[in-house]
Amino acid sequence: MEASSRAFFDTRVFAICDGDSIEAFTDIQGDVNFPGESVLNIKAFLESSMVTIFDGSSNPAMQLIKNPSDPLNPIIIFDYYGYIGNPSNQYYHSVKYIDWLCESVFSAPLQYPRLDIITGCTMPEQGKYFPGDSVIKINHETGMFCSSICHEMTHALVYNQLDLNFFSPFPPNLQNEILYGGMDEAFSFYYPCAYRDDATYRYPTLTIELADRLTVISVYNNSNYTPPNTTLDESFYSYYGCREPIGSAWWEIRNRLGDNYFNHFLVNTLIDNVSPTDSLRYKPRYFYNALMRNSTPSNQLVIDKAYSDRGLYFTPQVISAGVSNPPDGRDKNMFRIGDPVHVKVTNCPQNTPLTVYIVEDQDYSDGMNISALNAIICQVSGTSDNDGVWYSSSPVMTASAVGDYDILVDIGNNGMLHFAYIRANVRDGFDGLNGPGFTIYDDGIDVVLALDISGSMGDECINLQRLTRRFISAMLPGDKINIFGFNEGTPPNWNGGYINFSPTPTAQLYSITSSNQNSFINSVGVPSAGGNTDLLVPFTYGYNRFGTPTERKKGMVLLSDGEHNPTIDPENPHNHYYSNLHTMNNVSTSIYSNYNPRGIECYTMRFGNNYIGIVNMNNIASWGHGIAYQVPYLSNMSLIVSRLINRLRGNPPSYENNHSIPPNSNQTFQIEVDDLADNLRTTLIWNTSVNLSDNLFTLTSPSGIIYNQPECLGFTTQKYIIDAPESGI
Numbered sequence: 088m089e090a091s092s093r094a095f096f097d098t099r100v101f102a103i104c105d106g107d108s109i110e111a112f113t114d115i116q117g118d119v120n121f122p123g124e125s126v127l128n129i130k131a132f133l134e135s136s137m138v139t140i141f142d143g144s145s146n147p148a149m150q151l152i153k154n155p156s157d158p159l160n161p162i163i164i165f166d167y168y169g170y171i172g173n174p175s176n177q178y179y180h181s182v183k184y185i186d187w188l189c190e191s192v193f194s195a196p197l198q199y200p201r202l203d204i205i206t207g208c209t210m211p212e213q214g215k216y217f218p219g220d221s222v223i224k225i226n227h228e229t230g231m232f233c234s235s236i237c238h239e240m241t242h243a244l245v246y247n248q249l250d251l252n253f254f255s256p257f258p259p260n261l262q263n264e265i266l267y268g269g270m271d272e273a274f275s276f277y278y279p280c281a282y283r284d285d286a287t288y289r290y291p292t293l294t295i296e297l298a299d300r301l302t303v304i305s306v307y308n309n310s311n312y313t314p315p316n317t318t319l320d321e322s323f324y325s326y327y328g329c330r331e332p333i334g335s336a337w338w339e340i341r342n343r344l345g346d347n348y349f350n351h352f353l354v355n356t357l358i359d360n361v362s363p364t365d366s367l368r369y370k371p372r373y374f375y376n377a378l379m380r381n382s383t384p385s386n387q388l389v390i391d392k393a394y395s396d397r398g399l400y401f402t403p404q405v406i407s408a409g410v411s412n413p414p415d416g417r418d419k420n421m422f423r424i425g426d427p428v429h430v431k432v433t434n435c436p437q438n439t440p441l442t443v444y445i446v447e448d449q450d451y452s453d454g455m456n457i458s459a460l461n462a463i464i465c466q467v468s469g470t471s472d473n474d475g476v477w478y479s480s481s482p483v484m485t486a487s488a489v490g491d492y493d494i495l496v497d498i499g500n501n502g503m504l505h506f507a508y509i510r511a512n513v514r515d516g517f518d519g520l521n522g523p524g525f526t527i528y529d530d531g532i533d534v535v536l537a538l539d540i541s542g543s544m545g546d547e548c549i550n551l552q553r554l555t556r557r558f559i560s561a562m563l564p565g566d567k568i569n570i571f572g573f574n575e576g577t578p579p580n581w582n583g584g585y586i587n588f589s590p591t592p593t594a595q596l597y598s599i600t601s602s603n604q605n606s607f608i609n610s611v612g613v614p615s616a617g618g619n620t621d622l623l624v625p626f627t628y629g630y631n632r633f634g635t636p637t638e639r640k641k642g643m644v645l646l647s648d649g650e651h652n653p654t655i656d657p658e659n660p661h662n663h664y665y666s667n668l669h670t671m672n673n674v675s676t677s678i679y680s681n682y683n684p685r686g687i688e689c690y691t692m693r694f695g696n697n698y699i700g701i702v703n704m705n706n707i708a709s710w711g712h713g714i715a716y717q718v719p720y721l722s723n724m725s726l727i728v729s730r731l732i733n734r735l736r737g738n739p740p741s742y743e744n745n746h747s748i749p750p751n752s753n754q755t756f757q758i759e760v761d762d763l764a765d766n767l768r769t770t771l772i773w774n775t776s777v778n779l780s781d782n783l784f785t786l787t788s789p790s791g792i793i794y795n796q797p798e799c800l801g802f803t804t805q806k807y808i809i810d811a812p813e814s815g816i
Contacts (some may be wrong), residue, residue, distance in 0.1 A: 097182055103127045112136060130154045130162050133178040137185050137201055140178045143208035143224060144171040151178075172207030173230030180233035184240055187282050192350050198247050202240070206230065213290060216242040218251065228291040235290075237279035245274050248354075249363040254374075255425045256366050265314070265327045272330030274357070277337045277506040281350055286338055301335035301439075303398030304473070319473060321436035321513075324371045324399055332397035333371055339393040343750060344386060355380060367511040375401050376508035388749045395434050400475040403435045403516035405494050406526040409759075412478040417757045417816065420525040424489070425565035425600060427482035428525070432496050432516050435471040440500050441516075443467045443477075446486055448491035448523040453507040457497060464492065468500075486527040493519025527632035531597055532640045532735050534558075535632045537625035538588065538614065539647035540572040545616040550721040554646065555611045557586075557725040559604065561732050567596035567639075569632045570611075573625050574618035575653055579664035584624045588614070594632050622651045622703065623669040626677040630687060641687040642735040645707060646724070648691045649700025671703060678710045688713040690731055695723040755814050760789075770806040771797070789815035 098113045104123035111119045112135070121129070133140035133151040138330030141148035151174050155161040174458045181204060189197050201220045207227040214225045214235040223243070229235040246253055254270035257263040277297070280286055286298035295301070306312050307319050312328025323329065341349040360377035361368050368374075375394060379387050379402075391402050391620050408419035408429040413419075415433070422428055430443050447462040465484045471477045495504060505512040506520055518524035536558060538551055555570060562568060569591045576584025590610035591597045599607065622645070651674075654665030660666055682689055689711020691704035701717065708715035714734060748754045760767055771784045784805045786794040797805035 089517070092431055095131075095133075095179065096183070097136040097137075097186075099132040100129070101132070103131045126161075128154075133174055135178075135182050137199065138173045138178070138181045139201075139203050140181075141203060141205045142170065142172075142174060143205040144227065145452065166521040170207070171230075172225060172227040174206040176230055176233070177204060177206045177225055177236045181236055181240060183281055184237050184279075188244070191347065192278075192354050194351060194355070200243055200247055202243060204236065206384050208314065209767050214239040216240075216246070218243070225511075232289040232291070233283065234279045234288050237282055238275040241278045242271060244278075245271060245357065248358055249361060249368075252363040254361070255369045257369075265312075267325050268327040269325045269329040269333060270369055270371055270374060272327055273333035273337070274353075275370075276330045276334035277353070278350075280334075280338065281346065284346070287642035288334075295331060297331075297335045297338035298336065300339075300396055301331040303329060303332050306331060318438060320438045321372065321400075323437075325369055329371070329399075332399055336397050336399060339396075340390055343389045343393070352378075352381075365510065368411065370511045370527045371399065372401050372513070373511040375399070376510065376512065376514075380508040385750070386746075387726065388747050390731075391434075392749055392752075400434045400436050402514055403496060403498060404433045405492060405496050405516040405518040405524075406431050407518060408478075412453045414757055414816075417759060418788050419759060420523075422486040422525060422527045423563065423565050423709045424527065424529045424531050425563075426486045426527075428484045428486055429479045430467070430473065430483050430494055430496075431476070431478040435475045435477060435498060435516065436513075437471055437473050437475050439471050439498060441469060441471060441477060442478075442497045442500050443469070443483060444495040444497070446493050448493050448519055449519065451504060451506070451517075453505055453509070455504050457495075457502050457504060460495075477493050491519075491526050493517070493524040493638040495519075529565070529639060530736055531563070531567065532642060532732065533567045533597075533633055533637070534562070534569075534642050534644055534732075534735070535629045536568065536570045536644045536724065537585075537629055537646065538570065538572045539574075539620060540586075540614050540616045541574040541620040541652070542617050543648055543650065543652075544619065546743070547614055547721045548613050550724075551646075552611055552613045554728070556608045557728050558644075558732075559590075559599070559608050559611070561728050562599045562603070562604070564599055564601045566599045568599060569594070569596050571625075571628070571632075572614055573621075573628075574616075574637075575621040575667060576624060577653075578667075581621060581642065581653070581667045581669065582624075582627070584618065584621055585628050594628070595630065596634055619652050619654050619667075620647065620650055621653045621669055621767060622647065622649075622666060622707070623673045623677060624687075626674055626682070627648070630681040630685060633685065633687060636685055640735055640737060641685070642690055642713065642731075643682060643687050644692060644731065645704070646692045647700075647704070648695045648697060649691070649702075649704040650697060651699075651703055674707065675710050678707070682711055687711070688735065691715045692724055692727070693717045694719065694724060718764055759816055767809045768806065770804060772804050 088537065095117045096113050096115045098111060099111060100119050101110050102121045104121050109121060113119045130152050140151050142151050146206050185199065202221050202223055204225065206221045206225045208224045210224065210226055212226065216223050216239045223239040225235055255263060255267040257267050264465050276288060277602050280288055280297055286296055288295045288297065306328040307323060309328060312326065317323065337353065356377050378390050382390060394401060407420055408417065408431055409419045409426060411429050432656060435441065444457065444466045445464045446460050449461050467479060467483050469477045486616050498513050498515050504515050506514060506517060510580050544551065559568065570588040571585050572587040572588045574580050587593060589612055590607045625645055633641055651671055653669050656665035678689055689707055690713040691702040691708045693700060693715065705715045716731055718724050718727065769786060771782060773782060782805065784797050786807055794807055
């Protein structure tokens with residue numbers, strides 16, 4: 088005779104066959120064949136090879152047994168009616184859950200205890216696992232749902248995989264469950280939803296959606312989870328209520344990496360990487376570190392983003408910046424001499440003390456003492472805020488010495504640096520773990536500006552003042568300048584024809600800083616003009632103003648109409664007392680002797696249309712390996728000041744930023760374009776060939792111009808090259 092339990096497979100059935108008692112378990116269809124001519128007393132138990140269901144509404148709890156309603160048609164139906172807590176539903180899902188774990192989660196034989204499940208119980212909890220007795224009790228109100236039974240069965244799973252231990256190493260009581268139950272609860276929150284392939288975790292009166300971005304701060308603000316006077320820091324991640332953001336993070340990772348892969352990966356990490364004897368195993372960081380060290384770099388990005396999006400911060404991000412609290416992504420890794428250097432730390436555990444160190448670029452080993460670092464330039468202490476952010480309100484340093492530097496952030500101030508994902512080690516913040524964090528370079532220039540104040544400039548004195556002010560304003564912090572005026576001088580040697588011009592009263596270079604630049608500009612007065620022009624004078628008294636030779640770019644800049652007009656007395660043409668015998672050959676000799684060997688380039692700024700003046704100024708620039716600039720009127724000269732300075736400065740260094748974009752995500756990055764930038768090059772590269780329309784790559788300029796037609800190179804690259812880009816973000 089065939090008996091059926093209506094799809095309850097692996098279910099114990101009993102009958103007396105030809106006088107013999109026979110027990111069997113149903114097949115995958117829920118059927119069993121009993122041999123013999125006489126088959127009597129058929130009955131089925133809500134019992135499989137792994138679980139036995141008891142009715143908790145009776146005292147003592149009784150095993151649930153049922154006979155067929157029609158002996159001639161032995162189909163046994165367990166239904167909700169007549170039973171408190173819907174034991175048939177609980178039985179069905181308990182058996183199916185174990186079957187799903189064996190087939191879809193575990194790659195090796197499942198180590199799982201045999202369980203007695205008591206349904207229909209009256210108790211405060213929705214369910215509870217008693218490991219010492221291998222008993223699970225389920226509240227009578229949850230009978231319509233499978234979340235609670237699968238939840239408690241996952242506790243049993245973890246307990247047995249960890250050699251009869253939970254994640255929490257502390258004695259089981261309500262207080263410890265609140266403080267340290269987060270990881271045990273996260274497993275029991277995630278897997279019941281993965282079993283149903285449904286992100287909804289169901290209670291009798293509410294649901295929780297793992298697909299939502301459940302956050303640490305929402306748990307912290309929930310008085311049902313968080314006791315009064317609780318501090319929001321990393322220790323809070325272990326709280327019972329943080330099962331929600333952890334489980335939600337896992338659900339997102341599952342969606343990104345694939346459900347089968349991640350279901351296996353999660354439990355394999357539990358089996359292979361969680362030591363039941365490690366007292367720190369309860370910390371979410373412990374398990375996060377295990378996930379990270381067993382993942383590829385691209386998968387690490389997915390994992391960390393899922394955690395950090397929910398306020399679970401384990402891998403701090405550190406950037407150097409030119410301003411305090413720059414917007415996300417607005418980092419700066421190239422600094423000129425004199426630039427302020429700020430630091431911003433994000434993804435740091437909330438309300439955690441930290442110390443920022445700036446050091447010369449060097450190699451690091453995991454676990455090294457900070458005291459062993461080479462050349463600590465400066466250090467600043469602080470505490471991250473409720474969002475896991477810290478930034479310097481004032482510069483941590485001013486760029487002063489050319490070189491490569493790293494930023495290190497000791498999270499928690501334990502005096503050691505950790506960057507490997509080992510045990511529950513707190514990963515510190517690094518900008519410079521692989522290559523320099525930022526670079527200080529000296530593109531500063533040294534300029535000596537010689538102004539023609541001979542009689543021919545008498546009508547241009549106001550314009551000379553304006554031009555000089557414009558020249559100073561175009562300089563950058565770290566640049567140096569000296570300004571002097573010249574005419575011809577006095578006999579007999581004609582060597583006194585210059586004045587040290589405010590704001591540089593002595594014959595030396597003056598440094599431009601952000602604090603003194605305006606005062607320099609304001610101190611430029613209106614010069615007086617008179618006398619003849621001797622173009623040898625600036626080149627006789629200019630080079631020594633540069634001081635000791637350096638590697639900096641140096642430029643001697645001559646502003647004049649270009650006319651070389653020294654005094655000549657027709658009656659005494661060869662008497663040096665009456666005649667200035669300097670010629671343009673003397674000028675070329677001085678440039679070749681005193682400027683070229685010192686690497687001083689000579690530039691000329693000329694106005695007017697006098698042919699001889701044009702020839703003279705062009706020759707001076709050519710001899711001095713510079714450029715001759717010309718405008719019709721001196722009032723127009725300000726337009727070419729920046730061009731001259733940029734030419735002297737040379738091409739600015741390249742700023743390079745690389746960003747990784749997790750698969751299937753939208754990302755916005757801010758790019759800071761320097762005032763001196765010649766072009767902007769941006770490239771998007773992906774790993775696998777896809778339709779180009781699947782990747783949307785656009786740029787928006789500071790003024791709102793949208794670039795949305797990139798150049799496509801094959802099927803994995805798009806790029807923009809923009810000449811003379813707008814400066815700014």
